[in-house]
Amino acid sequence: MEKRARFSVLYRLTGDEATALNKAKDICLEQSVEFPGDLLPEGFIREHIVGRIESFGPATASHETAPAYHANISFDVETASGELTQLLNVIFGNISIKPGITVESIDLPDSLLRQFQGPRFGREGLREWLGVPQRPLLFTALKPMGLSSEELAKMAYQCALGGIDIIKDDHGLTNQVFAPFEERVSRCAEAVERANRETGQQCVYVANVTAPMDQLISRARYAKAAGAKGLMVAPALVGLDAMRLLAEDDEIALPIFSHPAFQGSYVTSPGNGIAHPALFGQITRLAGADAVIYPNFGGRFSFSRAECKAIARGTEMPMGAIKPIFPCPGGGMSLEAIPDMLDVYGRDVIFLIGGGLFRHGPDLTENCRYFRQLVESTLVSEIA
Amino acid sequence: MEKRARFSVLYRLTGDEATALNKAKDICLEQSVEFPGDLLPEGFIREHIVGRIESFGPATASHETAPAYHANISFDVETASGELTQLLNVIFGNISIKPGITVESIDLPDSLLRQFQGPRFGREGLREWLGVPQRPLLFTALKPMGLSSEELAKMAYQCALGGIDIIKDDHGLTNQVFAPFEERVSRCAEAVERANRETGQQCVYVANVTAPMDQLISRARYAKAAGAKGLMVAPALVGLDAMRLLAEDDEIALPIFSHPAFQGSYVTSPGNGIAHPALFGQITRLAGADAVIYPNFGGRFSFSRAECKAIARGTEMPMGAIKPIFPCPGGGMSLEAIPDMLDVYGRDVIFLIGGGLFRHGPDLTENCRYFRQLVESTLVSEIA
Numbered sequence: 001m002e003k004r005a006r007f008s009v010l011y012r013l014t015g016d017e018a019t020a021l022n023k024a025k026d027i028c029l030e031q032s033v034e035f036p037g038d039l040l041p042e043g044f045i046r047e048h049i050v051g052r053i054e055s056f057g058p059a060t061a062s063h064e065t066a067p068a069y070h071a072n073i074s075f076d077v078e079t080a081s082g083e084l085t086q087l088l089n090v091i092f093g094n095i096s097i098k099p100g101i102t103v104e105s106i107d108l109p110d111s112l113l114r115q116f117q118g119p120r121f122g123r124e125g126l127r128e129w130l131g132v133p134q135r136p137l138l139f140t141a142l143k144p145m146g147l148s149s150e151e152l153a154k155m156a157y158q159c160a161l162g163g164i165d166i167i168k169d170d171h172g173l174t175n176q177v178f179a180p181f182e183e184r185v186s187r188c189a190e191a192v193e194r195a196n197r198e199t200g201q202q203c204v205y206v207a208n209v210t211a212p213m214d215q216l217i218s219r220a221r222y223a224k225a226a227g228a229k230g231l232m233v234a235p236a237l238v239g240l241d242a243m244r245l246l247a248e249d250d251e252i253a254l255p256i257f258s259h260p261a262f263q264g265s266y267v268t269s270p271g272n273g274i275a276h277p278a279l280f281g282q283i284t285r286l287a288g289a290d291a292v293i294y295p296n297f298g299g300r301f302s303f304s305r306a307e308c309k310a311i312a313r314g315t316e317m318p319m320g321a322i323k324p325i326f327p328c329p330g331g332g333m334s335l336e337a338i339p340d341m342l343d344v345y346g347r348d349v350i351f352l353i354g355g356g357l358f359r360h361g362p363d364l365t366e367n368c369r370y371f372r373q374l375v376e377s378t379l380v381s382e383i384a
Numbered sequence: 385m386e387k388r389a390r391f392s393v394l395y396r397l398t399g400d401e402a403t404a405l406n407k408a409k410d411i412c413l414e415q416s417v418e419f420p421g422d423l424l425p426e427g428f429i430r431e432h433i434v435g436r437i438e439s440f441g442p443a444t445a446s447h448e449t450a451p452a453y454h455a456n457i458s459f460d461v462e463t464a465s466g467e468l469t470q471l472l473n474v475i476f477g478n479i480s481i482k483p484g485i486t487v488e489s490i491d492l493p494d495s496l497l498r499q500f501q502g503p504r505f506g507r508e509g510l511r512e513w514l515g516v517p518q519r520p521l522l523f524t525a526l527k528p529m530g531l532s533s534e535e536l537a538k539m540a541y542q543c544a545l546g547g548i549d550i551i552k553d554d555h556g557l558t559n560q561v562f563a564p565f566e567e568r569v570s571r572c573a574e575a576v577e578r579a580n581r582e583t584g585q586q587c588v589y590v591a592n593v594t595a596p597m598d599q600l601i602s603r604a605r606y607a608k609a610a611g612a613k614g615l616m617v618a619p620a621l622v623g624l625d626a627m628r629l630l631a632e633d634d635e636i637a638l639p640i641f642s643h644p645a646f647q648g649s650y651v652t653s654p655g656n657g658i659a660h661p662a663l664f665g666q667i668t669r670l671a672g673a674d675a676v677i678y679p680n681f682g683g684r685f686s687f688s689r690a691e692c693k694a695i696a697r698g699t700e701m702p703m704g705a706i707k708p709i710f711p712c713p714g715g716g717m718s719l720e721a722i723p724d725m726l727d728v729y730g731r732d733v734i735f736l737i738g739g740g741l742f743r744h745g746p747d748l749t750e751n752c753r754y755f756r757q758l759v760e761s762t763l764v765s766e767i768a
Contacts, residue, residue: 033527034555036742039739039742045528045530045531048530078560082559083596085618086556086594086621088621089556089558089645090556093646094555094645094648096652097651097685098685143419144418144429146432146433147429172418174467174469211467214629239597239626240621241622242597244597245596245597260480261473261478262473263480263481265649265658268482269657272649272652300414301481302481331478355419359423
């Protein structure tokens, strides 16, 4: 048999052994030829194009009652056609509609990985960009929607003065009349620069460029010209491949922050979808993000501590030349959670605190200073 | 209070009354300001920007054991910023990550609907385009992946000769070396035209243009120039808004077929996600598709008869000037299922049969003729 490169996907299949094995066999056909197996022509298509079960065995953890199996299934590299869209289609296209199938992880050979640039900055590059070589990074969001550009810019100034590293638009701020995109982005970028001149630090403003497809790149260019030093995009709203396009644009060349809006359905249903580290780690990296925002455990969302740890692992697991990226746990985080989070994530983390910053006291700049001191002092006490 | 236009979303919330009501209140904040309610400034933001519960009551059907409630929640039209991406963000952005929430339906005022063109053709326009005023339409797919462009074109010719109305690329055919996009599309379009000259019918070839973002529009233009008379795209792979952009392109101006690959996670988990008629009906129409492909009941996927009926309703429910579109049930359909499907869907349906066409006999053209006769004779016997 001719030797051809293959990539593989580890699926978790619910059901007893016979049911799960049937699911695995079905995936081999459904995700490649989508054709009845017995009607396939002999030769090349059967031998190479149809998926192949490389291993199959029980997956049930001891605390689970329903049985489940792991199937590692490989596909010919050419089925993905060097396209992120088609790679995702082979991994989880039609079977996203079949219950009881979860993508646990993907394993791509170098020949396929080389077809993707991945994150431009990655962890190391982002630390350099921000001038923060070691400690966890501090991240906040400008909100609520309904404030004017001037009010948002004032808030950005106050946060930058307080020592925050990264200040982003709330993900709901796009181009509303209250704070139109160009006006908001210019004012916020300018406000952060003004604070930087006073503090001597290099806080960055990250503009939300989640937008209609025909405006995504132009908004990103505008943001860069206006002084934004990073871009946020929600890949489930614009398409994962649009994030890749943004990340690969050599003229824009800014760090990309991935936001999970509209993406939750892939992970909220146990037994269906894409496992947290595969979605927020591996796939997000392939799609070019330098940092991935997701809801932390203990906040107002439902991710568990184990799931968050798994995401952090997914952001750094080896993927050829595709760089490790920063996990950005957020979503209803409080300042009190910081020591525990440091314990879980270590130093290579970006703490995203939005509303929780306002709760600490009436002076936003003071609250930011407290946030930064809390992170720094916890680190010192860790070392001591 | 100033009068401002609002749109509303009907959510289904699992849990007892207090839990569900808390979820509804949470949605009002999460999907608009994403900010602690007690810290919001008085005035405009509280009065208009925060979501508003318009109604709340039990939703549990008699056969269900777990309680659930319906909340109808309204949002200021300006929060959506006239953008499909941001409208989806308000409807289901962050709460896609919170379990026990389903989007049942959306209700948009004319002022918002007018910001979207919707399907260019719709049901009536597609019937005119195809020259088939009344009967159900016949749809098949070229596969399996791994065949050469020449082999796929031969198959297209045979199907067109047999009286199929619409012949599409399988959704996994993009730009693989076995059948590169330009070569495949040219040959298949030419083959269908050749058959049309022989039959005097007007079968159309639909090219799959699901592609990397920077190639989507150029592939669509190529396909049109090569003679394709329709385009297929998987909106969950390229982004729903990319489908809208394709549909609104006045130079391309071809019917758009929406494919559900990678979209299943929104509907596979009971209690989470987006209800079938909202996703495959309302949202798909807003995003510009003229026909929506989804797995039929009784095939190899898991949608129920009731869910399929609901999708069909969603494709035609009133939405201002946004046209009704065709449901295209497919996915492991057999020819034997046709009479029952006619019973469920009536005449305004596109029957998509792929592998099932090959099973009937060795001569593909004969199989297609049988498919067409089956549909026509069932209609005649219905009338008799």
